[in-house]
Structures are given as C-alpha cells and as structure tokens.
Amino acid sequence: MSEFTLLNAVNRGLRRAMEADSKVILMGEDIGKLGGVFRATEGLQKDFGEGRVIDTPLAESGIVGTAIGLALYGYRPVVEIQFDGFVYPAFDQIVVQLARMRYRSAGALFLPITIRMPFGGGIGSVEHHGESPEAYFASTPGLRVVTCADPSDAYWMIQQAIVSDDPVIFLEPKRRYYQKGEVDTTLDISEAPSMYKARVVLEGSDCTLLSYGPTVATSLQAARMAAVDGVSLEVIDLRSLSPLDLPTLIESVKKTGRAIVVHEASSSGGVGGEIGLCLMQSCFYYLHAPILRVTGYDTPYPPSRIEDDYLPDADRILDAVEKVMGY
Amino acid sequence: MDLQDRIVQLIDSTGTLISDPRYQSTLNDAALLSLYQDMVLIRKLDEQATALQRQGELGLWAPLLGQEAAQIGSGRALKSQDYVFSTYREHGVAWCRGVDPVEMLRFWRGTMHQPWDANFHRMYGYQVIIGAHALHATGYAMGAHLAGRIGTGNPETDQAVVAYFGDGAMSEGDVNEAFIFATTYKSPIVFFCQNNQWAISEPTKRQSSIHLSERAKGFGLPGIRVDGNDVIACHAVTTEALDRARSGEGPTLIEAVTYRMGAHTTSDDPTKYRAGSDDDFWREKDPIDRLKIYLHNNGILKVEFETELAAKADSLAERMRVECRELPNPDALSMFNHVYSGSDARIDEQKREVEVILSEREVH
Numbered sequence: 192m193s194e195f196t197l198l199n200a201v202n203r204g205l206r207r208a209m210e211a212d213s214k215v216i217l218m219g220e221d222i223g224k225l226g227g228v229f230r231a232t233e234g235l236q237k238d239f240g241e242g243r244v245i246d247t248p249l250a251e252s253g254i255v256g257t258a259i260g261l262a263l264y265g266y267r268p269v270v271e272i273q274f275d276g277f278v279y280p281a282f283d284q285i286v287v288q289l290a291r292m293r294y295r296s297a298g299a300l301f302l303p304i305t306i307r308m309p310f311g312g313g314i315g316s317v318e319h320h321g322e323s324p325e326a327y328f329a330s331t332p333g334l335r336v337v338t339c340a341d342p343s344d345a346y347w348m349i350q351q352a353i354v355s356d357d358p359v360i361f362l363e364p365k366r367r368y369y370q371k372g373e374v375d376t377t378l379d380i381s382e383a384p385s386m387y388k389a390r391v392v393l394e395g396s397d398c399t400l401l402s403y404g405p406t407v408a409t410s411l412q413a414a415r416m417a418a419v420d421g422v423s424l425e426v427i428d429l430r431s432l433s434p435l436d437l438p439t440l441i442e443s444v445k446k447t448g449r450a451i452v453v454h455e456a457s458s459s460g461g462v463g464g465e466i467g468l469c470l471m472q473s474c475f476y477y478l479h480a481p482i483l484r485v486t487g488y489d490t491p492y493p494p495s496r497i498e499d500d501y502l503p504d505a506d507r508i509l510d511a512v513e514k515v516m517g518y
Numbered sequence: 519m520d521l522q523d524r525i526v527q528l529i530d531s532t533g534t535l536i537s538d539p540r541y542q543s544t545l546n547d548a549a550l551l552s553l554y555q556d557m558v559l560i561r562k563l564d565e566q567a568t569a570l571q572r573q574g575e576l577g578l579w580a581p582l583l584g585q586e587a588a589q590i591g592s593g594r595a596l597k598s599q600d601y602v603f604s605t606y607r608e609h610g611v612a613w614c615r616g617v618d619p620v621e622m623l624r625f626w627r628g629t630m631h632q633p634w635d636a637n638f639h640r641m642y643g644y645q646v647i648i649g650a651h652a653l654h655a656t657g658y659a660m661g662a663h664l665a666g667r668i669g670t671g672n673p674e675t676d677q678a679v680v681a682y683f684g685d686g687a688m689s690e691g692d693v694n695e696a697f698i699f700a701t702t703y704k705s706p707i708v709f710f711c712q713n714n715q716w717a718i719s720e721p722t723k724r725q726s727s728i729h730l731s732e733r734a735k736g737f738g739l740p741g742i743r744v745d746g747n748d749v750i751a752c753h754a755v756t757t758e759a760l761d762r763a764r765s766g767e768g769p770t771l772i773e774a775v776t777y778r779m780g781a782h783t784t785s786d787d788p789t790k791y792r793a794g795s796d797d798d799f800w801r802e803k804d805p806i807d808r809l810k811i812y813l814h815n816n817g818i819l820k821v822e823f824e825t826e827l828a829a830k831a832d833s834l835a836e837r838m839r840v841e842c843r844e845l846p847n848p849d850a851l852s853m854f855n856h857v858y859s860g861s862d863a864r865i866d867e868q869k870r871e872v873e874v875i876l877s878e879r880e881v882h
C-alpha cells in the first residue's frame with residue numbers, strides 16, 4: 192500500500208497504462224512540458240516522448256476529432272480536456288461521432304478513446320471552471336461515463352477506462368485532487384474492482400446517500416454528523432453514471448427504505464432524476480419516503496463568491512435526511 | 519517576402535522613429551504622451567491586480583504585462599460608436615473603453631461574471647471560452663452592416679467592431695468560421711490577434727507553421743503583421759483597418775507580434791516551459807521603454823509630467839487596494855436572478871429553499 196493524492200494517482204495510473212500498451216497515447220492542451228495545468232501528466236512526456244504525449248493545437252473539436260482518426264488507425268488515445276467548461280467545442284465530435292461509431296458501423300469499427308476532464312466546482316475560480324456536464328454524456332447512448340472519488344479509484348479506474356473498447360468519459364473531481372488515500376499498486380488490473388460497479392463506502396441502515404465524484408466526501412461528512420444524532424446513513428459512491436450499477440443501488444435502498452441522490456450538477460435533467468426513477472421502479476414497495484435529491488440549482492454556475500451557497504453541503508444533505516426520516 | 523509580409527514598425531526598440539511606406543502616424547506629441555501615460559497606468563493596474571491576487575483578494579488574474587502597446591495602441595484607435603469583444607487579458611482595452619479598474623476586479627474576485635455595463639462601454643465582459651467571441655463580434659458587425667451603419671461617410675456614426683484574441687485562439691474552429699462569415703458578408707470587423715508567443719505553455723509554432731497574419735490570405739481578407747510592442751504602429755494599423763471597416767471595405771486581420779512577459783495567469787508557472795533568456799530577449803523590446811526614450815530624447819517628456827504620472831499611478835493602485843477589499847460579496851439569492859427573462863417556477867422554488875437556509879443560518 193502506498194499513499195498518494197488523487198491527482199498523483201491519476202498520473203501513476205496513466206503511466207502504468209502507457210507502460211502496459213504502447214498504443215496508448217495522450218493528447219491535450221499543455222499536457223507535455225507543463226504536465227497539464229493541474230500536472231496530471233507531469234513527467235510523462237519526458238519519459239514517453241513527444242510522440243506519445245502530444246501537446247495539441249488549441250482546438251477541442253480538433254483534439255477529439257483527430258483522436259477518433261488515431262483510434263481508427265489502432266491507437267488508444269487518452270484525451271485531456273483542460274477544464275469541464277471547455278469540452279463543449281468538442282461536443283459534436285463526442286456525442287455525434289465518438290458515441291456512435293460502433294453502432295453505425297454495425298460493430299466493424301470501435302473507438303477505444305478515454306476523455307479525461309477535471310469537473311465540478313468549489314475552487315474559487317472564474318466562469319467555466321466549475322461545471323458538471325455529466326448528464327449530457329450520461330444521456331448519450333454509446334458513451335460510458337465514470338468518475339472517481341478517491342486515489343485508489345483514480346489509479347485503477349483510469350487504467351480500466353483506457354483498456355475499455357468503448358469510449359469513456361472520465362470525470363476527475365478537481366476539488367478533491369489533493370485528497371490523499373491508500374492505493375494498492377501491487378494488484379493486477381483484473382483484480383481491481385470494475386469501474387462499472389458502485390461501492391458502498393459506508394454502511395448504514397436508515398437512509399442511502401447516492402453520490403459520486405466530489406460529493407462523496409460531502410456525503411460522508413453528512414453521515415458522520417447524522418451518526419451523532421443516532422441516524423445511520425449508508426453512503427454509496429456510484430463510480431459509474433453510465434451504466435448505473437442498479438443491483439448495488441437497489442440492494443441498499445431495499446435495506447434502508449430511503450434514498451437521497453447528491454450531485455453538484457443542476458437538478459433538472461440531472462442524473463439524480465434517472466436514478467430516482469430506476470429506484471422507484473425496483474424498490475417501490477420498500478420505500479418509506481419519496482426519493483429526494485440534493486443538487487446544484489437550476490442556474491448557470493454562479494460567481495465563485497457565492498459558489499458555496501450553490502454547492503450541496505452537509506447541512507443541505509441533513510435537511511433532506513430529516514425530511515425523509517420524518518416522512 | 520513582399521511588402522505585405524513585412525512587419526509594420528514605426529518606432530524601434532531604441533526609441534528611433536522608422537518610416538514605413540504604407541503607414542504614417544498621425545499622432546502629435548500630446549497624443550504620444552497620452553499613449554505613454556495609458557501604458558504606464560495599465561502596467562501599474564496589472565501589477566496591483568497581480569499583487570491583490572497574491573494577497574488572496576482575487577481568485578485569479580491574467581496579467582497583460584508586455585502587451586501594453588498592442589492594447590493601448592489599438593484601443594485608442596477605437597471610436598465611441600465602435601464595439602469591442604475581448605478575452606480575459608484585455609484590461610488595457612477595457613481601460614480605453616472607460617471601464618474602471620475596480621469594476622474589472624469584480625470578475626477576478628468572483629463577484630460577477632460580466633463585471634461592467636457592456637452597453638454603456640460598448641465592450642462586453644471578458645470572454646473565457648477561447649475564440650467564441652470572434653463569432654459574436656462578426657455577427658455584431660453583420661448587424662451594423664444590415665442596419666446601414668457603415669459606409670455613409672460620416673466618421674462619427676459609421677461603426678466598426680473589434681474582436682481581440684490570442685495566437686492560441688487562431689486554432690479554434692470558431693475563429694476560423696468567423697473569418698469566413700466576415701469575408702462572405704464583408705463585415706465591418708477588425709480581428710486583432712495578439713500573438714504573445716504563448717498559449718499557456720504552448721509556443722505559437724504549435725498553432726501555425728506560417729505567420730498568423732498570412733492565414734488571412736486564404737480566407738480572403740487583408741492580413742497585417744505589426745510590431746505589437748510598438749504603440750505607434752499598433753495605433754496606425756488599427757486606425758486604418760477600422761476606417762476600412764467603417765467605410766464598408768470589409769474585415770482585416772491584424773497580428774500584433776508581442777510577448778507575454780508574465781505568467782499566463784497567476785496560477786501558472788512559466789519557468790516550467792520557457793527559458794529565462796526569452797524573457798531577456800523581449801525585455802529589450804519593452805513597449806513602454808522605447809516610447810519613453812523617444813519622448814525623453816525629444817524633450818517631450820518633462821520631469822514634472824513623470825512625477826505627476828508616478829503619483830497618478832500610485833493613487834490608482836492605492837484606490838484599487840482599498841476598493842477591491844470593499845467590493846461587496848453578492849447576495850446568495852442573486853444567483854437565481856436573470857436565468858430567464860421572466861420568472862420560472864423551479865427557480866422560484868429553489869430560491870425559497872435558499873431563503874430558508876439563509877434565515878436558519880442567521881438564527882444559529
């Protein structure tokens with residue numbers, strides 16, 4: 192076991208994936224000499240060369256579009272989008288081209304591309320640096336969407352995303368980049384838990400908090416506070432947003448009879464609605480209360496001086512817990 | 519290389535005036551002094567904002583250090599009826615549009631997304647998404663054209679639009695599409711590209727194998743390469759391009775060759791990717807020094823002016839320090855304003871939820 196930050200775990204995971212397969216190449220803005228604006232790719236160009244760690248022109252549609260061509264040639268591109276808010280110029284290439292190649296070629300062509308991006312708010316920056324665009328991608332058939340919440344998952348899931356033959360949107364919770372945690376690097380990739388499996392992070396009996404990315408830590412904090420008042424919260428890290436690991440979610444909610452989805456993205460059209468409906472279909476007779484969600488509001492991401500009022504915090508989660516417990 | 523490809527320079531780095539067959543400066547001594555004053559003041563503004571970020575008063579700041587001549591030279595060529603679309607680095611242009619520096623800080627402090635009155639200053643707020651505004655600017659110029667606000671021969675009402683962006687932006691689809699729309703519709707627009715040699719850590723050669731100004735040819739608009747550290751030349755070429763636009767002759771691309779003397783933003787560490795010797799090379803070409811030498815050698819810059827200017831700069835910095843700290847945090851409930859033109863049931867409900875949270879917080 193070694194202890195790394197989540198950011199360093201991404202870096203080490205990328206390195207290991209590149210060592211394992213010479214077809215793995217990294218592409219993005221400022222990822223070479225600089226090592227990325229967050230330094231997720233630090234040192235990789237030095238060790239693997241400019242042919243495998245490619246500083247691209249400043250054009251996101253161009254990056255994803257050429258990654259598609261490279262993948263058709265047989266490479267396994269890993270694209271870095273510098274910030275969540277800068278993915279949109281590549282939206283057409285991702286949702287119209289990348290997502291559909293396998294389907295429209297009736298399986299003859301496939302695109303093993305991973306698109307990494309830091310996502311979520313809470314870093315005090317300016318516009319377009321705190322977005323949570325996951326719902327656009329999770330609602331696009333053909334894409335896989337996963338997110339890590341701790342260093343061990345960052346390390347293993349990035350490798351699993353890269354070996355996946357489906358295109359994967361890999362979301363990194365930027366405000367947890369410096370959170371530390373244990374990583375067992377001695378495992379083989381096949382021994383690490385699948386990135387498509389949700390994980391019970393904390394067991395509880397009264398209510399299930401369903402969360403992912405940056406809000407897993409927030410949910411755990413809420414659970415600790417609830418425990419003081421004798422309320423036992425189960426915390427699940429979804430890890431995969433597409434597909435959803437429904438069996439794990441259903442098992443938990445059947446046990447607790449209550450569920451609250453927590454995410455930073457806006458509530459309307461967010462993944463919370465999807466999860467809630469799936470759970471209602473499968474757990475209807477087990478539910479003691481309606482399923483609630485604690486999310487960002489239905490506004491654009493606000494200026495950073497009031498972002499703390501926008502982002503779900505432990506208090507808002509506990510308000511929702513109180514509601515479902517008192518139902 | 520024919521004349522088109524040669525860089526326009528009207529004052530060199532030793533402070534000597536250069537004659538150019540295509541461009542003559544119309545600036546008299548008073549105008550030159552005024553450009554000098556602007557450059558000194560915005561450098562101070564930039565230095566102070568950088569310091570405020572270091573002290574934790576701003577979340578971020580994108581320094582303009584080294585780009586004073588490109589921004590002031592072009593910015594002072596604008597007329598009040600023109601309209602500007604810029605990136606996050608054009609504090610000097612905003613200055614020319616009469617935006618108060620403290621207003622600029624609201625964006626970087628995180629109190630407002632669009633920190634000044636766009637309609638009043640005829641310049642919309644900092645655009646962070648690289649290249650997006652090149653299309654907005656082109657559309658605005660198409661509007662001026664459709665509305666008959668060009669080519670009337672009245673210099674006080676004919677309009678032009680300027681889109682500012684960097685060398686990196688030249689790679690984005692939006693910018694290239696903007697060139698196409700602008701030439702197709704012969705729109706009254708000037709694309710002012712500050713080639714400051716870097717897009718964060720990537721040198722300009724990562725974006726282009728030819729001079730950026732040479733791209734213009736393929737799109738069918740004139741491309742002009744100007745010494746971006748020469749405020750006189752920047753003023754002259756922009757003035758001409760704006761006149762062309764206002765008189766209905768169509769768009770121009772200007773590549774102002776300059777250098778980002780500082781970090782990309784206060785979050786950046788340029789020692790990771792560029793040599794200190796580059797900085798030294800460009801320091802010799804400083805945009806303010808050369809004009810100062812010229813003004814000094816020709817007896818235009820008097821000691822009293824310098825003393826007064828230094829005092830002005832100091833009081834600007836002092837005011838920024840004080841007023842930045844006094845900038846009010848937005849009311850949390852303001853996040854629900856202006857999502858739509860009218861009210862929205864979901865948002866109203868969420869707003870009430872936050873009202874309750876805030877009032878409970880007050881009780882505790």
Ligand SMILES: Cc1ncc(C[n+]2csc(CCOP(=O)(O)OP(=O)(O)O)c2C)c(N)n1
Pocket residue numbers: 220249251273277280607646647648683684685686687688714716717718778782
């Ligand atoms: C669409 C988009 N992609 C990426 C970024 C991140 N980013 C911010 S500034 C920058 C470099 C811009 O370089 P350039 O256009 O030369 O302008 P400069 O910052 O040098 O003034 C990048 C990549 C962004 N803001 N928007």
